[in-house]
Amino acid sequence: MEHLIENIVNMLSGIPSELVVFIISLFPILELRGGLIAASLLHIDMWKAIPICIVGNILPIPFILLFIEKIFELLKNTKLVKMINKLEQKAEKGAEKIMKHKRWGLLLFVGIPLPGTGAWTGSLVAALFHFKLKDACVAILGGIVLATVIMCFISYGIPFLVSLM
Secondary structure (H helix, E strand, O other), X not given: OHHHHHHHHHHOOOOOHHHHHHHHHHOOOOXXXXXXXXXXXXXXXXXXXXHHHHHHHHOOHHXXXXXXXXXXXXXXXXXXXXXXXXXXXXXXXXXXXXXXXXXXXXXXXXXXXXXXXXXXXXXXXXXXXXXXXXXXXXXXXXXXXXXXXXXXXXXXXXXXXXXXX
């Protein structure tokens, strides 16, 4: 993932570092995790990077929760039907783990930084499986906080500890 982020950072060179981090945090798959890695690579102070990454990661979530089903229905009548089917299958795969524990499952799914997890996929699962909006928002925000703590340690804490050795 770090190599991908380095490539994106290089492609966006010339743009202010904080904006690069914000843009990376908006992307599905990269999200806040990628934003914090980019921020550490760009030597942005952790306390400055955290709100930038959180806002970037949160911004798409309401749109996914409120509109994704309607968007999928519209796109199923286009050539994008295969992509929509893949996204729905991905959501169903994640849903098995989440549905056992509902809110806590969604929080952990969003918060533990593993491939295929995160706020985008968590929002997709919550929308497609008709979570109550309040429950989905609380769980996703909690997951983002958990991901922030974990990724700050990985992006800033481990390199700091290594530099002490």
